[in-house]
Amino acid sequence: MGEAPAISVDHLENGHSNGVYVKSEPKNIEISVEIGDRTFVIGGNHERNNFSIGVQIHDKNSNNWFSPIVLGTGPKPSQGYSAFVLEQGRILVIKKGPPRNESIWFLEVDSPYVREQKKLLGKEVVAWSKGVRGNAEKPIVISGPSGVGKGTLISMLMKEFPSMFGFSVSHTTRSPRSMERDGFHYHFADKKVMEKEIKDGKFLEFASVHGNLYGTSIESVEMVTDSGKRCILDIDVQGARSVRASSLDAIFIFVCPPSMKELEDRLRARGTETEEQIQKRLRNAEAEIKEGISSGVFGLILYNDNLEECYKKLKKLLGLDEVTSVNGVEIEEINLPTEHTVSKMEDKIIIQETGKETRNKIVLDISSLNGGAPGRTRGILVDAIKF
Numbered sequence: 001m002g003e004a005p006a007i008s009v010d011h012l013e014n015g016h017s018n019g020v021y022v023k024s025e026p027k028n029i030e031i032s033v034e035i036g037d038r039t040f041v042i043g044g045n046h047e048r049n050n051f052s053i054g055v056q057i058h059d060k061n062s063n064n065w066f067s068p069i070v071l072g073t074g075p076k077p078s079q080g081y082s083a084f085v086l087e088q089g090r091i092l093v094i095k096k097g098p099p100r101n102e103s104i105w106f107l108e109v110d111s112p113y114v115r116e117q118k119k120l121l122g123k124e125v126v127a128w129s130k131g132v133r134g135n136a137e138k139p140i141v142i143s144g145p146s147g148v149g150k151g152t153l154i155s156m157l158m159k160e161f162p163s164m165f166g167f168s169v170s171h172t173t174r175s176p177r178s179m180e181r182d183g184f185h186y187h188f189a190d191k192k193v194m195e196k197e198i199k200d201g202k203f204l205e206f207a208s209v210h211g212n213l214y215g216t217s218i219e220s221v222e223m224v225t226d227s228g229k230r231c232i233l234d235i236d237v238q239g240a241r242s243v244r245a246s247s248l249d250a251i252f253i254f255v256c257p258p259s260m261k262e263l264e265d266r267l268r269a270r271g272t273e274t275e276e277q278i279q280k281r282l283r284n285a286e287a288e289i290k291e292g293i294s295s296g297v298f299g300l301i302l303y304n305d306n307l308e309e310c311y312k313k314l315k316k317l318l319g320l321d322e323v324t325s326v327n328g329v330e331i332e333e334i335n336l337p338t339e340h341t342v343s344k345m346e347d348k349i350i351i352q353e354t355g356k357e358t359r360n361k362i363v364l365d366i367s368s369l370n371g372g373a374p375g376r377t378r379g380i381l382v383d384a385i386k387f
């Protein structure tokens with residue numbers, strides 16, 4: 001990573017130190033960051049809602065203020081923020097105060113993702129991602145035609161390795177089946193509500209599948225990865241294509257049936273769809289299999305003929321054939337000091353505690369950042385230096 005562009009953090013009111021600006025009224029705390037001809041005001045009176053702080057942009061050339069579309073979930077209003085401009089159109093925002101594991105955020109103002117969204121939406125866009133320490137293992141995307149056995153294979157994996165894998169619970173507008181529980185098998189959603197959430201940037205991917213809307217919310221994936229587990233997504237081929245184009249660095253597995261006849265038998269034996277729905281799913285299966293095999297989206301193809309054999313192969317692909325049990329590993333909490341100054345030295349952000357008889361420092365190594373909005377920016381390495 002090279003040098004960061006010039007940064008200017010305005011000190012709009014009282015109190016500043018080395019790039020940190022804090023207003024006295026907790027409700028009005030904001031930080032202002034200049035990049036080129038633009039000033040980004042983060043937080044303050046422009047709070048988006050109680051769940052995530054707002055962003056305003058001032059354009060110096062036109063002397064206009066405007067509110068961009070803010071994608072993703074950002075930090076909650078806090079006692080103050082520090083900011084640093086990084087490469088690739090990202091602002092590192094450090095939130096003061098608790099909770100400690102939600103201190104590091106990235107506001108993308110000109111990243112490849114934001115540029116793509118600007119083009120798509122025809123409006124000014126910024127996007128939040130949460131900073132996460134270290135790198136969890138890559139999520140696993142499993143696709144394949146309806147009835148091929150994806151859910152069965154995933155259940156077997158989760159049963160054998162409960163502390164290692166977590167399932168990303170999708171949203172869908174289809175009706176629940178008799179045995180399905182809301183929040184466990186799916187988040188059963190109202191179409192209008194789901195469409196609004198998609199528009200608000202809360203989904204990693206979505207697609208119309210067999211006549212209903214399905215989608216993976218960023219929160220569903222992050223709930224799994226934040227718990228230290230490897231995330232499994234059971235999504236259709238269109239969704240897999242979108243994930244491939246997103247910032248989520250995943251592995252992609254496509255499951256094929258031994259024959260169309262066997263697929264039909266399995267769908268019928270499951271007994272969860274009407275005859276009309278079975279016919280629709282079988283028609284779609286032909287195109288899905290073609291695309292699954294030839295699109296280049298999937299790096300791994302599995303044939304699910306004999307279930308036990310297929311499960312063994314899946315475990316082998318995931319490097320699990322020898323593993324019998326795995327314990328989840330807790331990541332130690334980051335203890336960022338509330339009163340601090342921030343400076344940058346090459347690929348290191350140095351957070352220096354102030355206000356006490358202490359010179360404790362936290363060093364964030366950002367040389368291996370990956371991922372990004374919408375979702376999480378990973379690869380932050382943290383070192384605490386105590387004096």
Ligand SMILES: Nc1ncnc2c1ncn2[C@@H]1O[C@H](COP(=O)(O)OP(=O)(O)OP(=O)(O)O)[C@@H](O)[C@H]1O
Pocket residue numbers: 144145146147148149150151152153266267269270304305306307308310
């Ligand atoms: N190898 C197999 N041989 C025989 N039956 C199987 C095999 N794998 C799965 N099945 C059965 O096929 C049916 C469909 O499996 P499953 O529900 O896991 O499919 P799916 O791919 O998750 O479908 P959908 O995409 O509709 O959710 C189930 O009744 C399951 O028990």
Ligand SMILES: Nc1nc2c(ncn2[C@@H]2O[C@H](COP(=O)(O)O)[C@@H](O)[C@H]2O)c(=O)[nH]1
Pocket residue numbers: 143144145146150170171174205206207209210214215216234235236237238239240
């Ligand atoms: N693009 C997405 N596809 C999804 C998601 N969740 C499930 N699916 C796929 O839908 C079909 C049908 O599922 P069913 O439960 O109605 O049988 C299946 O192929 C799933 O893989 C999602 O979030 N996004």
